[in-house]
Amino acid sequence: MATAVTQAKGQMAKSVEATKENFSGIRTGRANPGLLNGLTVDYYGVPTPIKSVASIGVPEPRTLSVTPFDASQANAIEKAIRDSDLGVSPRRDGNVIRLTMPELTEDRRKEYVKLAKTKAEDGKIAVRNIRRKAKEDIDRSVKDGDMGKDEGERLLKDLDKVTKQITDELDDLFETKRKEIMEV
Numbered sequence: 001m002a003t004a005v006t007q008a009k010g011q012m013a014k015s016v017e018a019t020k021e022n023f024s025g026i027r028t029g030r031a032n033p034g035l036l037n038g039l040t041v042d043y044y045g046v047p048t049p050i051k052s053v054a055s056i057g058v059p060e061p062r063t064l065s066v067t068p069f070d071a072s073q074a075n076a077i078e079k080a081i082r083d084s085d086l087g088v089s090p091r092r093d094g095n096v097i098r099l100t101m102p103e104l105t106e107d108r109r110k111e112y113v114k115l116a117k118t119k120a121e122d123g124k125i126a127v128r129n130i131r132r133k134a135k136e137d138i139d140r141s142v143k144d145g146d147m148g149k150d151e152g153e154r155l156l157k158d159l160d161k162v163t164k165q166i167t168d169e170l171d172d173l174f175e176t177k178r179k180e181i182m183e184v
Contacts, residue, residue, distance in 0.1 A: 004141075005158045008134035012127050012166040019123035019170060026116050027086070028180045031064045031101050033057075041080045043073060050077060054097075064099040071095045104181075112181045120174035124167050131163045 024034030033056040040047040041054075050056070054068045054077055066081070068074045078097050081090045088099045104112070135156060142152035 004134045004137045005155055005162060008130050008159060009162045009166075011130045012162065015123050015126040015130065016166060016169055016173070018126070019119060019173060022119040022122075023116060023173065023177050026112050026119070026177065026181070027101070027104070028112075029101075029104055029183060030061050031058050031099070033064065035064070035086060036066070036081075039080050039084050041073065041076050043076065050080060053077065062101045064101070066090075066097040066099065068095060068097075109181050113178050116174055116177045116181065120170050120177075123170045127163060127166050127170070131159060134159055 021034075021037070024032065025037050027035055033051075036050045036056055039050040041050050042048075043053050050066070053070065053073055054066045057065045057067070059065050066077060068077055074092065074095055074097060078090045078092060081088065081097065081099065086099075088101060091098045091100075138147075138152050138155050138159070141147050142149055147155075
């Protein structure tokens with residue numbers, strides 16, 4: 001039954017990775033290819049992630065360059081960026097689309113910090129749900145007689161230790177992102 005704790009730990013690690021992925025889409029003062037992760041392009045009638053139809057580069061600290069693999073899709077990519085909530089205006093330079101990130105205002109930075117806090121809290125909620133499910137599995141095994149009460153209590157302590165470790169990691173990730181956002 002130690003696999004319940006191991007399995008929960010693996011699922012919690014995936015939750016941390018998902019939170020990191022969510023954080024990459026939150027803007028800081030610098031250009032980051034992760035900002036375009038959530039964008040999809042209408043690629044021949046199919047919504048496709050932008051990173052699947054173009055290469056994304058960072059030629060300068062506040063500039064992103066998007067180069068479509070298929071030059072005929074440049075207009076669709078440009079439209080997807082323009083329609084997004086990134087707050088940037090794409091500029092075409094031949095086949096390359098350039099995005100210059102504007103300076104962030106103090107209010108905008110605070111909004112991004114709130115957004116990051118929400119994403120971190122979502123990660124913690126997912127971790128707590130995983131813990132609850134693992135605890136139910138351990139309790140059920142003890143009740144069914146598959147393991148002794150002492151072993152069940154030991155596994156619950158291990159599960160709580162892992163949960164605390166993961167939630168602390170999520171707090172650290174949030175604090176790092178907060179500092180990154182507020183950095184001028």
